[in-house]
Each structure stands twice: as C-alpha cells, then as structure tokens.
Amino acid sequence: MLLLLSLFACADDARIGEVLYLTPDTEAGATLYADSCAGCHGEDATGGSGPDLVGELSHTDEHLLGYIIDGDGEMPSYADWTDQELADVMGYLRSLE
Ligand code: HEC
Known part of the structure; x- marks a missing residue:
C-alpha cells in the first residue's frame, strides 16, 4: 500500500515537472x-x-499545481486538462503577482 501511494505521488510529481517545462x-x-x-x-x-x-x-508552482491537478474537497480536480492548459492557467496566476 505504501509502495502504491508513493508510485502515485511520483506520477504526480512527474506530471507537474512536465507542466512546468x-x-x-x-x-x-x-x-x-x-x-x-x-x-x-x-x-x-x-x-x-x-x-x-x-x-x-x-x-x-508545485504546491499550487498539486491542488489544481488533484482537487481537494470543494476544489474540483483538473487532471483531465492537457499539460499546456495547466501551464497556461498557472502562467496566468503568476501574472497576477
Ligand atoms: C467549485 C468551486 C471551485 C472551482 C471551480 C475552482 N476552485 Fe480552486 N479551490 C476551491 C476551494 C473551496 C479551495 C480550497 C480547498 C481546500 O483548501 O480544501 C480551492 C483551492 C485552490 C487552490 C489551493 C490554494 C492554496 O494554496 O491553499 C488553488 C491553487 C486553486 N484552488 C486553483 C484553482 C484553479 C486554477 C481553478 C480553475 C482551473 C479552480 N481552482 C477552480 C474551489 C474551487
């Protein structure tokens, strides 16, 4: 079970890495x-x-994208968005700083 959980965590980290690239x-x-x-x-x-x-x-970015991809409670998951869409919305949020 722990192994399974860490595999999921790795998959997510890899996806976040691809989005941020x-x-x-x-x-x-x-x-x-x-x-x-x-x-x-x-x-x-x-x-x-x-x-x-x-x-x-x-x-x-990793923290924020983790929420956007996985969702949390009332926050929906956007795991079905393309990497480019996730990168675009993250870029938009960064433009508000
Ligand atoms: C149905 C309402 C709803 C929609 C739609 C929604 N969110 Fe959220 N979002 C929430 C709520 C509620 C939380 C707080 C979740 C929690 O802390 O458990 C949240 C949390 C977050 C966080 C984490 C903030 C933090 O650091 O604590 C991010 C980032 C975020 N949303 C981005 C987005 C983006 C980007 C979109 C659109 C792609 C989006 N949300 C769409 C309701 C929504």
Whole structure:
C-alpha cells in the first residue's frame, strides 16, 4: 500500500515537472481561468466561495499545481486538462503577482 501511494505521488510529481517545462500562454490561461475558476475564486482571483488565490501565490508552482491537478474537497480536480492548459492557467496566476 505504501509502495502504491508513493508510485502515485511520483506520477504526480512527474506530471507537474512536465507542466512546468512548458512555456505558458498567459492570455489562453486568462480565458481558461475566467471560464473555469472565476466562479469560485473571483474574477480577479482575490476569492469568492474559494480562497483568495493572489494571496496564495507565495506558495511554489508545485504546491499550487498539486491542488489544481488533484482537487481537494470543494476544489474540483483538473487532471483531465492537457499539460499546456495547466501551464497556461498557472502562467496566468503568476501574472497576477
Ligand atoms: C467549485 C468551486 C471551485 C472551482 C471551480 C475552482 N476552485 Fe480552486 N479551490 C476551491 C476551494 C473551496 C479551495 C480550497 C480547498 C481546500 O483548501 O480544501 C480551492 C483551492 C485552490 C487552490 C489551493 C490554494 C492554496 O494554496 O491553499 C488553488 C491553487 C486553486 N484552488 C486553483 C484553482 C484553479 C486554477 C481553478 C480553475 C482551473 C479552480 N481552482 C477552480 C474551489 C474551487
């Protein structure tokens, strides 16, 4: 069981590595954000029913992408997005810093 869990953790880390290797298209990320995230995190990402993401940008990309890929509670999983879409939305969030 522990081995299985660590295999999953590795798969996720590998995916995050692939996403971070890509060059984000911030404009595409803004559209993805407006369509999929703004409803909970607010138009300007300062929070709504979901937390203020601008306030979370001190976290690493790995931490934030882990949430976006896996979800957590009310936060949906976006594991079915392409690596490029994940990179784009992450790039958009970084542009808000
Ligand atoms: C249905 C509402 C909802 C949607 C849609 C949603 N989120 Fe969330 N999100 C949440 C909630 C609630 C949390 C807090 C989860 C927790 O801490 O357990 C969260 C947490 C997060 C976190 C972690 C923040 C931290 O460091 O604690 C990130 C990053 C995030 N969301 C990004 C996104 C992005 C990017 C999208 C769009 C692709 C998105 N969310 C869509 C509700 C949502």
